[in-house]
Amino acid sequence: MKKYVFLFLLSSVVTNTLLAQFVLTNGPQTGQITDILFASKDTAYVSSYQGVFKTVDKGNTWQRGILGLGNFSVNCLAKKNNNLYAGTNNGIYLSTDNALTWTLISASRELSVLLIVFLKQVYQPKQR
Numbered sequence: 001m002k003k004y005v006f007l008f009l010l011s012s013v014v015t016n017t018l019l020a021q022f023v024l025t026n027g028p029q030t031g032q033i034t035d036i037l038f039a040s041k042d043t044a045y046v047s048s049y050q051g052v053f054k055t056v057d058k059g060n061t062w063q064r065g066i067l068g069l070g071n072f073s074v075n076c077l078a079k080k081n082n083n084l085y086a087g088t089n090n091g092i093y094l095s096t097d098n099a100l101t102w103t104l105i106s107a108s109r110e111l112s113v114l115l116i117v118f119l120k121q122v123y124q125p126k127q128r
Helices: 002-019
Strands: 031-036 045-046 051-055 063-064 075-082 083-088 091-095 103-107
Touching: 045 075, 051 075
Parallel strands: 031 075
Antiparallel strands: 031 045, 045 051, 051 063, 075 083, 083 091, 091 103
């Protein structure tokens, strides 16, 4: 009996701890979210079929950054140094101003970009 009471109490504590980690925010009002990128404890970027949204106050307010993205849905996000990358149905876009404006850096009309990965070192086969 003591074993079951202990397991019940443990599961209650674990459940409450897990549920306490999510807090309802004021947006973004975008519909389906395709990716979330956390840049710091206060700043996050969200990609969706309506562009990229950014918060700098833990989700209290959101700013939409679509200048240069056109009408393409954003499938994924990646950040390297001060650059932010967005994978779309048209290719990869780059933002150097924290998602305010975007520039197409790699076009692909046949394939959608679903994942962006940065490699530290690219290995090439030795020449024979």
